[in-house]
Amino acid sequence: MEFDYIIVGAGSAGCVLANRFSENPSNRVLLLEAGGKDWHPFIHMPAGLAKLASMSKINWGYETEPQQELNQRRLFWPRGKVLGGSSSINAMCYCRGHRKDYDSWAQGGAKGWGFDQVLPWFIKLEDYENGASDYHGTGGLLSVQNLRHTNLLSGKFIEAAVQAGFNRTDDFNGPHQRGFGYYQVTQKNGRRCSSADAYLRPALSRSNLEVRTHSLAEKVLIESDRATGLIYRRKGKQQTVRGGHVILAGGAINSPQLLLLSGIGPADHLRKHTINVHLDLPGVGRNLQDHLDICTLRASKEPITYDRLNEITVGLRYLFGRKGPGASNVAEAGGFIVSRHAQDDRPDIQMHFVPALLDDHGRNILPGYGMTIHACALRPESRGQLTLKSADPGEAPAIQPNYLSKEYDRKMMLECATLARKIYSQETFKPYIGEEVFPGAKIQSEEEIMAFIRQKAESIYHPIGTCKMGTDEMAVVDPQLNVHGLQSLSVVDASIMPELISGNTNAPVMMIAEKFAAGA
Ligand SMILES: Cc1cc2nc3c(=O)[nH]c(=O)nc-3n(C[C@H](O)[C@H](O)[C@H](O)COP(=O)(O)OP(=O)(O)OC[C@H]3O[C@@H](n4cnc5c(N)ncnc54)[C@H](O)[C@@H]3O)c2cc1C
Incomplete structure (x- = not known):
């Protein structure tokens, strides 16, 4: 075993996880990111965000399937493909949502995720310019400031x-x-504070953390009922890495896609694409929601x-x-x-x-x-799904939000x-x-x-729900965020939210990662 933790995706969640797991010097941590480094100045100058949507090198640039209720239009779904993930291209609005959003998660089966349980993790991640209170924290790694x-x-x-x-x-x-x-914004002294700025950069000097960019995870390796590593592609070559715990943090589109490519999902759908079924998990890719x-x-x-x-x-x-x-x-x-x-x-x-x-x-x-x-x-009733178009990891999945x-x-x-x-x-x-x-x-x-x-009408970029947390038959992960029916495999990103929260989704995703990393 080369690593204790292999994390797929250096986005809002993945950077938090990489930092927290590498805090313990005895953990060996690998962070894989399909995109490159976040060097572009428009990422860091806040108003540069106006240009980021059309930069294909740092953006997955997804499109939905034609939308029946929207004149058969395909909607543009930008997602960050770079260190920091979508937190490197987002609009920096800092929002948590409403107390009842989380209480509703808990009532739906996400035990331990009610507002009173998640608030301490929001407070922990914050370094809030206006000072600490019952609702805000100071001294955390994520800088939250006034414009x-x-x-x-x-x-x-x-x-x-x-x-x-x-x-x-x-x-x-x-x-x-x-x-x-x-809006309060995720900025530090007038500069974007992405998850990479807040969590990854301070951890980069740790010798037990390795970051591999331009590395696309293609398949989770499963032996009997345990994840044992990954196959990923870097510079055109397939490579294999072994690890004790595999954590998918690829976001609401890529994490379910990777599960499906790995033979974890609705069995009939996997067979249609001649993918070997490891686990028939009907909820993978379902329950797609967006604002x-x-x-x-x-x-x-x-x-x-x-x-x-x-x-x-x-x-x-x-x-x-x-x-x-x-x-x-x-x-x-x-x-x-x-x-x-x-x-x-x-x-x-x-x-x-x-x-x-x-x-x-x-x-x-x-x-x-x-x-x-x-x-x-804020709380639409339409539910969609994400399915494979092919078994090729390089091909985007079919995104059907059913707006x-x-x-x-x-x-x-x-x-x-x-x-x-x-x-x-x-x-x-x-x-x-x-x-x-x-x-x-x-x-x-x-x-x-x-x-x-x-x-x-267009997306305001908050897809969630495709690997939902819960205990019912459509749940993909349990309230500890471990994939149902498998050992050593977790999903930690926007895909695990069972329902949309009433606001922007970046801070809630970072909270999810902080809470998971603490084993809370
Ligand atoms: C344009 C835009 C504006 C937004 N504005 C706001 C806002 O103002 N406020 C707010 O709170 N939220 C906003 N959001 C939403 C918020 O940024 C996202 O909900 C959040 O970043 C999602 O975090 P995540 O960790 O789930 O995924 P991401 O942050 O998208 O991270 C996923 C990472 O995994 C990588 N990855 C994916 N698949 C693989 C693979 N197979 N192998 C290796 N790496 C992989 C990706 O390249 C990416 O870096 C916005 C989003 C966008 C796109």
Whole structure:
């Protein structure tokens, strides 16, 4: 046995695991990452994120299957393929979700994952700029700070939301989540603080930790009922590595794909691809959930948005003092709304405000200046699945989220678009905003708005659930995150969440990894 722990994927979860397991000098730890090093300056300068979606070298750049309820469109699903994983390309908004999200996990069979049990791990990972409290920690490895630069319009957005009847909050992660305000961000002194920055870099000098980049895990080796190692591909060559415990942290798409390629999953599906069945585990790849998002765009009367920034001036200002728009995560402000459709006191809609015209993930540059309200329903009912297209590890799996397949989800998306317009229509916004770019003033009836949603809704990048934790027959891992029916094989990433949480998913994934590594 060469290693005690082999970790697949140096993303939000994988970097936490690599750090925690290598803290003990007697553990030999291997971290495999399919992508390369995170050297690109746009990863580290927060506003660089606008460029990251289209950089194919650091992005898996997945596409879904055609979506029946979205005019047969294939939706773009960026995922980080680089040290730090998706935490190296995400928007840095720091959110935990709502207390009831975790209590609902626990009630569904994820024993030990109720809010009171997970809160200490959130607090442990944090180094929070505004100080420690019952809800925040200091001295942790993940730096959580206030934005160093915000646009005037982000402040106006918050004011308009208050004028529209919503409350103001300074902390979405305090005792109450609802309300509007600025996001706290995973940044350190104006620089992105990815999971690689926070957890991997401080551990790199340890002689018991080895990181192999450009290494794609292709198959978990199983002997009788035990994982004993991995086959992976590096520089075109297949290699084998043996280990005491194999931990998959490849994210909600790649971890279930790797299980399927290894003969762990629904037996009939595996046989269809002539894969030897090691374990018939029907839940692998099922229970796929994501936050679908609709953007409402308005023109800005003044050229004060981030649409046409002078890159040299912004770059220089950032370089000398980490100040100015370069330090912005672009999605600066937001809010959590308890809508009229809410089933309890939990917010069921989240908004992100971007002081720029954002279309097609920033890949379609629109003329002029403007702003965007993103709105998504937080707990959709639609469930999808992830299946293999072939037994070739180099081929992307079929991603079928089945967006808007439930009436409730369609109703919620209509509410999202309506509430965005309500905020734009407030007096305080009027001096700043011009005509509506999307959906456009002519689009008024419910049918017209729904047609706009079908044409324009996109993922806001929170796929989860494909190796869900629990004890029922569709659960893939148990509450200790070990794969049911096998020894020495665990999954620790966004795929184990049984249900979406009410917010962004990076911090919850890091919490999951901290809790697992402590054996708690
Ligand atoms: C564009 C974007 C914006 C987002 N914005 C936010 C935000 O503002 N706030 C927030 O909280 N969340 C945000 N998210 C979501 C959040 O970043 C993810 O939920 C989280 O990073 C997922 O963590 P993970 O560990 O499950 O997977 P990842 O972080 O995706 O890590 C998986 C890693 O495994 C590697 N890997 C995969 N398969 C293999 C293999 N076979 N062999 C070797 N390596 C492999 C990948 O290359 C990757 O590095 C965003 C996501 C994206 C894509």
